[in-house]
Amino acid sequence: PNGQLGSEREVLEQLQIGAVAFTKVSSLSLESFAPLYGALNAPFIFADEEHAYRVLDGRVGERLKVCSLDKKFRALTFYSSGARSFYADRPIMKPSDLQGLKIRVMGSQTALRMTELLGGSPAPMPYGEVYTGLQQKVIDGAENNITALTVSRHGEVAKHYSADEHIIAPDVLLVSTEVWERLSSEDRQILEEAAEESKVLQRRYWADAMKEHTRMATEDLGVTIHQPSKEPFLEAVQPLHDELKGKNPEMKATLEDIATQR
Incomplete structure (x- = not known):
């Protein structure tokens, strides 16, 4: 732990x-x-x-x-x-809202590329530094499931959670x-x-x-939860899907298999 x-x-x-x-x-x-x-x-x-x-x-x-x-x-x-979504000091309702924002992401290549395609500036950092990073404006936002707002108290310094559920x-x-x-x-x-x-x-x-945790975030911490349309985000990251499929036949087959089970 x-x-x-x-x-x-x-x-x-x-x-x-x-x-x-x-x-x-x-x-x-x-x-x-x-x-x-x-x-x-x-x-x-x-x-x-x-x-x-x-x-x-x-x-x-x-x-x-x-x-x-x-x-x-x-x-x-x-x-x-859970589902990972963006949270910041402002609503993120469409990809252009991420333009120029420094967003803390995990250090995976997929997360880095996704954030770039959406117009944000990915900023990997240790999870334990995110609260201070948000508080001191080193980063503008982050992405995680809603427990980040409550357990890690990020909802004290980021009052808008935009539930795009990107990952x-x-x-x-x-x-x-x-x-x-x-x-x-x-x-x-x-x-x-x-x-x-x-x-x-x-x-x-x-x-x-x-x-x-949703109740705690909204009622105890005063976080506003937004429900943006997923379509503009999905359209913006489509090149990443194409890049992943081009890596090797096994990756392509796995992604297609996942899609058939919707």
Whole structure:
């Protein structure tokens, strides 16, 4: 908790050598280790969370679980992390509203490129520095799910949350292959079953928690939640979808598979 073992990237590096047995990270952090995860991070690739669940619980999810074996870890299951949207000291209702704004994003190439295409200036920074960055105007805004406003108190310094839901990036529960390969087949099955049970509970608790965090953001912190049309944003980031499809046949097939399950 609280980054005691380092950033997500640093923990993934520890996972690769077996110094950490398990971890949970965002798919946004995973794409630099296993590029196929970039398919999940493509903006607006998912219509909503239910669409994401269908994809992650099906054949695409099964392919993703083993796409990182050469990096010395594998996925066990996929948790909800909600939809990421922009928040700032002003409403962001259309891509042109991002023009010239410095927006904190995670360091994934997909997030960086998306922000550029929308007209913003991407500014990767450690998550723990975002509150101060917003407060001191080092950055103009950020993007995350709504818990960033409440748990991290970003709603104290950014009063407008524009729910464009541009990325629905799951959290991924991972196990080091150093650990996995030492387990018996029976223990592997127990671990996989436990992971699936935890997924069901986590998604249920997450849905309930989002209602409460939305209430806290609006009523306790005075944040205004806006509902911009997604179409102008989707049109602006279409070149990124084309770029991702051009990377390799597997990426193209995965993106198309996701689209057919809407």
